[in-house]
Amino acid sequence: MIQEIHGTVADGFEAVREEFAAFAAGERPDHESQLCVHVHGRRVVDLWTGGIGPHTLYGVHEATQGAVFLVVAVLVQDGTLELDRKVTYYWPEFAAEGKGGLTLRDLVAHRAGVVGTDTGFTLAELADDRALAERLADQRPFWRPGAACGSHPLVIGALVGEVVRRATGHRLQEVYEDRVRMPYGLDLHLGLPAAQEPRFRATQPMAPTPAQQVRLDALATGPHTLESIALNRHADGAVDPALLPNERLVRAAGPASAGGIASARGLAGLYAAAISGTGEHEPLLKADTIAEVGQLHAAGLDPVTGGHAAYGLGFEAVADVRYRFLGAGAFGHGGVAGALGLADPRSGLAYGCTR
Template sequence: MNAIEIHGTVADGYEQVLAEFAAVVAEENGESGAQLAAYVRGRQVVNLWAGPEVTGTTLTGLHSTSKGAAGLVMALLIQDGALDIDRPVAHYWPRFAAAGKEQITVRDVMVHRSGIVGADGGFTVAELADEQIIAERLIAQRPWFAPATVHGYGGFVMYAILGQVVGAVTGNTVQELFEQRVRAPYSLDVYLGLPEELDHRYLPITPWHATPEMEAAFAANSPNPHGLAGISYNLNARGFTAADVMSLPNDAKLRRLGQGSVGGVGSANGLAQMYAAAVTGIDGRPPLLTLDTIATVSAIHSAGTDLVRGAQAPYALGFEAKSLLHPFLGVHAFGHTGSAGSDGFADPHSGLTYGYTRRRAAFAFNAPENARLAGAVHRAATGTALTAAA
């Protein structure tokens, strides 16, 4: 078998990251195509890519890694003092106050304690692309568990709710604010709403590749379509499958509208640069977020067993609490992964920011190589010999 060619650069001292990335790509036989990027205190230290058709500027679907981009908009509104997250959602969006949802707060939604993980009957792909349609459906929806008591991931619906709040406060959409305040000022390759003229840079997510044994194991343990996980992942919609979850960003309408929960498009370098702009600043510019805001949004809110995703799904305010997923990171590390395997995060303690994408969907909603790659980058950045968590 021919060696897979690795492209890009690493800074001096990051050669171990190149070796780890090459090993990950080799294990995939180069089929998935992948990008890896990292910044340390605003300086790019890793920019690697490999695989058929993949370049350093390839864009692909981010799935729930999109929530990290949308989360920065929420963080900025909190920082501005424009949003009181402890008010009920219905204070901003009165029609939400129905079917037992009167007291659900903005904070509850941001940390997945709202009880609203999906809707009766699920959504079509066309409906999932449009947050306004989702929001209308959620008005009559009762919570699936008692709000503010436990947490369960609102995978596709989170920003349909928060988008209504943002619109009421600012008169803008989350997508418009992300473009104006985050993406455009830094020319980031992360989009909540991919312009049609950039569609030629988009490479579709391809289906996962698994052995018959892996497929059988997944079938035996796949979510009940009418259980909480099935509802959150929209498997309660007629004819909707796990494969449809993975291929969602391939829908042109969803990419164009940039659904804040799952509709983002970007590159690994775009993700790492976005988080660098947020916490350390880049190109001599100050960070988007103050230290107080970073402390606020990175505070751990929901840990333990997520009723949808299981044990490994801790949340900060609008983000995943990355220190509980990767213990080598500082307690204020925050970001978000995506179901096909993409990931992005910031570790304010070390000044490290990270981005990863893969074109082929990771098997069974997971890309375990992120722990290996993030660990390698962190060891290089900090000069430690810590071992990445499995």
């Protein structure tokens, strides 16, 4: 079945609609997707497939972390956080088990090595960043802090969020709401209000291939690998990380690692707000901050996934990791179910998609 495509593109961007339609036609018949693009703060692409609308909300999983690191960038820019201070300056308890030398710069560059805990987390803990932070403070890191960079998919938001809370007296979600989401009217929520629940579309599990099923079984029942620990697959009664946003407990709390709920407009708007501003609002970030955010801070073999990792100031260095046609200093973050948000400051591009 050919998917019907709705929405608009500005003059000169007609080819994007054609590519989006071709992509949707190649997916499964019930495929849903949204795509939104800004250039220099102007929305030039706003498309979605037939069964949904532009206001439909999805769990965007690790793409949530774009909001986390934008909050960090704003707080660094205004002097509330200092990247080269030790994490323990803000959070003394983090020093346990040899983590006392780690700087905030290293923490946000995914170099802490505290990707999970030995016994894993309950669903209630995964929804509660403060509970995660308390558990992680006592955890021995899985690599020497600073020695490698690797994905902390379910915990990086809690780690960074605890520093933000100690420095500001407010939860990261509250700082995001006050400094970012509300002023720019973004449809990306770290804590979805009950009144917005009718707009939410649950993530549908996809049947794994036989090879994928073997791997999933190994993660759940085999030796506790670094990947299984990072994805909480080793915990008793573990929930598939891809399905966590389907839990109202998670949506309501908005855990900062993977609990964001958004539309493509929300993801694109986040990055437009960062580099270009929107409407009457100036960009959130100054030129020097944008350059530091996109500067490569850590790269190498990811000990969690076994693939290549490259991070700027928390954000994925997307021009290095995935999209080498983007300008130097491009930054963003993807999510496990296909959500992606990114900015290319050199071209003024801000991009968001859900699927």
